[in-house]
Amino acid sequence: MRKFVIALVFAAFGLAAVAQQALGERVEVASPTVNADGTVTFQFYAPQAQSVKVVSSDIFPSADHCAEMVKAADGVWSFTTGVLKPELYMYNFVVDGAKVTDPSNVYMIRDIASVFSIFIVAGTQADLYRVNDVPHGTVAKMWYDSPSLGMKRRITVYTPAGYETSGKRYPVLYLLHGKGGDEEAWTSLGRASQILDNLIAQGKAQPMIVVMTNGNASQEAAPGESRHGLLTPTIDLPKTMDGAFELAFPDVVKFVDSGFRTIATKEGRAIAGLSMGGFHSFHISKQFPDMFHYVGLFSAAIFREEGKAEIYSDIENKLVAQFSHHPGLYYIAIGKDDFLYTDNVRLRAMLSNHHLPYEYVETDGGHIWRNWRIYLSQFACKIFR
Amino acid sequence: MRKFVIALVFAAFGLAAVAQQALGERVEVASPTVNADGTVTFQFYAPQAQSVKVVSSDIFPSADHCAEMVKAADGVWSFTTGVLKPELYMYNFVVDGAKVTDPSNVYMIRDIASVFSIFIVAGTQADLYRVNDVPHGTVAKMWYDSPSLGMKRRITVYTPAGYETSGKRYPVLYLLHGKGGDEEAWTSLGRASQILDNLIAQGKAQPMIVVMTNGNASQEAAPGESRHGLLTPTIDLPKTMDGAFELAFPDVVKFVDSGFRTIATKEGRAIAGLSMGGFHSFHISKQFPDMFHYVGLFSAAIFREEGKAEIYSDIENKLVAQFSHHPGLYYIAIGKDDFLYTDNVRLRAMLSNHHLPYEYVETDGGHIWRNWRIYLSQFACKIFR
Numbered sequence: 001m002r003k004f005v006i007a008l009v010f011a012a013f014g015l016a017a018v019a020q021q022a023l024g025e026r027v028e029v030a031s032p033t034v035n036a037d038g039t040v041t042f043q044f045y046a047p048q049a050q051s052v053k054v055v056s057s058d059i060f061p062s063a064d065h066c067a068e069m070v071k072a073a074d075g076v077w078s079f080t081t082g083v084l085k086p087e088l089y090m091y092n093f094v095v096d097g098a099k100v101t102d103p104s105n106v107y108m109i110r111d112i113a114s115v116f117s118i119f120i121v122a123g124t125q126a127d128l129y130r131v132n133d134v135p136h137g138t139v140a141k142m143w144y145d146s147p148s149l150g151m152k153r154r155i156t157v158y159t160p161a162g163y164e165t166s167g168k169r170y171p172v173l174y175l176l177h178g179k180g181g182d183e184e185a186w187t188s189l190g191r192a193s194q195i196l197d198n199l200i201a202q203g204k205a206q207p208m209i210v211v212m213t214n215g216n217a218s219q220e221a222a223p224g225e226s227r228h229g230l231l232t233p234t235i236d237l238p239k240t241m242d243g244a245f246e247l248a249f250p251d252v253v254k255f256v257d258s259g260f261r262t263i264a265t266k267e268g269r270a271i272a273g274l275s276m277g278g279f280h281s282f283h284i285s286k287q288f289p290d291m292f293h294y295v296g297l298f299s300a301a302i303f304r305e306e307g308k309a310e311i312y313s314d315i316e317n318k319l320v321a322q323f324s325h326h327p328g329l330y331y332i333a334i335g336k337d338d339f340l341y342t343d344n345v346r347l348r349a350m351l352s353n354h355h356l357p358y359e360y361v362e363t364d365g366g367h368i369w370r371n372w373r374i375y376l377s378q379f380a381c382k383i384f385r
Numbered sequence: 386m387r388k389f390v391i392a393l394v395f396a397a398f399g400l401a402a403v404a405q406q407a408l409g410e411r412v413e414v415a416s417p418t419v420n421a422d423g424t425v426t427f428q429f430y431a432p433q434a435q436s437v438k439v440v441s442s443d444i445f446p447s448a449d450h451c452a453e454m455v456k457a458a459d460g461v462w463s464f465t466t467g468v469l470k471p472e473l474y475m476y477n478f479v480v481d482g483a484k485v486t487d488p489s490n491v492y493m494i495r496d497i498a499s500v501f502s503i504f505i506v507a508g509t510q511a512d513l514y515r516v517n518d519v520p521h522g523t524v525a526k527m528w529y530d531s532p533s534l535g536m537k538r539r540i541t542v543y544t545p546a547g548y549e550t551s552g553k554r555y556p557v558l559y560l561l562h563g564k565g566g567d568e569e570a571w572t573s574l575g576r577a578s579q580i581l582d583n584l585i586a587q588g589k590a591q592p593m594i595v596v597m598t599n600g601n602a603s604q605e606a607a608p609g610e611s612r613h614g615l616l617t618p619t620i621d622l623p624k625t626m627d628g629a630f631e632l633a634f635p636d637v638v639k640f641v642d643s644g645f646r647t648i649a650t651k652e653g654r655a656i657a658g659l660s661m662g663g664f665h666s667f668h669i670s671k672q673f674p675d676m677f678h679y680v681g682l683f684s685a686a687i688f689r690e691e692g693k694a695e696i697y698s699d700i701e702n703k704l705v706a707q708f709s710h711h712p713g714l715y716y717i718a719i720g721k722d723d724f725l726y727t728d729n730v731r732l733r734a735m736l737s738n739h740h741l742p743y744e745y746v747e748t749d750g751g752h753i754w755r756n757w758r759i760y761l762s763q764f765a766c767k768i769f770r
Contacts, residue, residue, distance in 0.1 A: 103500070108493070142521075
């Protein structure tokens with residue numbers, strides 16, 4: 001265990017600011033450590049604490065999702081897991097009843113109003129989530145004008161390695177988040193830029209632009225990125241599933257086609273999303289049947305709000321009409337334990353009854369990012385072929 | 386105080402993943418709250434904790450930089466500050482000896498290996514650090530080729546609002562971080578994109594591109610953004626002040642001038658940096674006297690490593706030579722309490738002895754981000770005029 005009192009770095013060149021802002025005696029520990037045998041060790045310095053737990057539904061999928069850490073004489077609590085499968089894991093510590101992030105781990109991801117510490121156990125599909133020694137694309141946070149929604153809105157755009165200098169045109173995947181998410185979700189929780197960098201470098205996915213929108217039609221930008229300040233994120237947003245976002249979608253496509261070197265045809269566009277983003281993708285692709293050649297529905301909330309807006313009505317006939325435009329791929333994926341499973345059974349029955357072709361992938365697990373990263377990794381390899 | 390047990394949201398649509406990953410009973414509190422009277426209230430739910438403190442050298446600049454929180458019967462600890470001046474503040478909680486971030490506040494900034502919760506008290510210069518209702522530029526994380534350093538390297542590029550559609554050429558400010566920093570520092574700790582958005586919208590700064598490099602010549606990218614994985618950030622990096630970064634700087638300029646619509650002349654370029662970045666700016670501008678018309682040295686580590694590399698030798702004669710190219714602005718700023726104060730006294734004496742013109746700004750405080758944000762806000766208004 002590497003320990004030092006932070007005061008030791010006071011004298012180091014250029015670190016007065018750090019020292020000033022890190023005051024308070026403390027012991028530095030390494031946490032988490034992914035061990036060679038595939039186990040993971042957590043450490044947490046809390047000399048006066050009565051109880052410290054590791055809590056994670058990723059690490060401990062059953063039971064109470066936590067494990068008690070054990071305190072050593074030096075005030076450092078620790079816990080070592082069993083062998084963990086390759087994956088990106090999220091966790092917190094609970095210290096004397098307070099849920100916190102791991103102070104020794106600077107890598108964190110926000111999911112709505114909760115922040116989790118993260119780590120990656122390498123191997124299999126998790127290697128797609130790592131930054132590897134491959135050419136990297138550009139990730140830009142920018143603003144576009146949405147006349148339909150009456151506001152400027154923030155967007156995340158991934159352009160593949162070489163975009164700046166190739167002079168080529170690229171197809172575009174529009175990638176939509178779920179309820180409580182925003183234009184940050186797919187690059188943080190979803191590791192979308194790492195997945196695309198890696199799949200493109202391996203020749204498994206075509207070089208493509210990926211556009212990650214904000215699907216909350218009342219919202220200009222992710223929390224903290226708009227004039228509303230550093231507000232507490234909430235899932236209680238108006239206008240997420242009332243048709244406004246879907247009907248305004250051509251604003252996004254127009255912006256992207258005018259500002260980037262895109263293949264501005266149906267064959268050059270895909271749309272996919274998770275949960276509410278699957279719902280949005282379902283309705284947008286149906287509403288604009290000549291806009292997207294590839295459709296991906298990841299744990300999609302297909303039939304929610306049925307009939308509550310014109311775009312959500314007469315679904316079956318509109319689906320039949322959409323398929324008369326011959327989409328190149330209609331991909332449906334969901335976990336066995338997902339609470340939206342039966343909605344997707346109904347969708348597949350509807351498609352099958354009309355002999356409308358689709359691909360179906362069923363995985364273990366429920367309504368979780370582990371699955372959405374896998375679905376993106378699959379879907380990205382199937383489009384623009 | 387708003388409270389609810391997180392289990393209540395289990396039933397909410399689309400939130401199974403969140404619920405799964407936020408397991409463990411807890412009480413939600415609002416923290417921090419910037420009150421109407423300019424005080425700030427912190428709250429922290431830790432029913433079994435024995436001691437909770439707020440620690441912050443920004444809030445409590447003197448004494449032990451902390452305040453004891455008081456526990457109420459419901460397990461919620463709280464503390465209210467006195468009236469705080471407008472500023473961006475960083476803080477942590479210390480719970481039973483463990484330093485953690487505020488779990489109710491999703492807004493955090495990393496400084497080397499430490500993560501701080503943040504909030505902004507609005508007003509005066511702090512309004513430049515907020516996202517306001519003004520046109521926003523684009524912030525892109527991208528990679529450029531550095532043949533001189535033999536690697537692809539990550540860079541942050543801010544392009545001003547309207548860049549995508551204006552067809553115009555823009556001047557470029559190269560903005561360099563300090564020791565332990567990287568290409569993320571100026572947009573996170575430095576609020577550079579907010580400062581530029583606001584100053585440009587107010588007509589106080591010219592629309593400009595801002596290029597934020599990684600000044601650690603051994604490093605491809607910020608921690609977590611390279612093939613080295615989610616490693617613990619360190620200040621102990623090789624090749625930060627050995628001349629390699631400075632001599633390779635034309636690689637960056639070449640990339641920017643070829644990939645962006647720049648004004649690719651001396652008059653169209655500025656370079657500025659803090660601490661080690663000021664040291665780099667000092668030596669780069671001196672080494673390439675026809676490259677930058679504007680130079681900003683913020684709390685710069687001017688004479689460190691003197692004579693230890695060719696570029697760090699014969700400083701006085703090279704400065705005289707540089708000024709024969711008539712820089713448009715040579716701006717030096719430092720705080721009264723900065724540990725680099727005397728180095729800057731020496732620089733000013735050297736310049737004055739040779740009648741080389743410079744602007745000098747002296748502020749309160751030491752080697753801290755509060756000052757560097759102020760210096761950037763000033764410098765950005767003085768260049769490209």
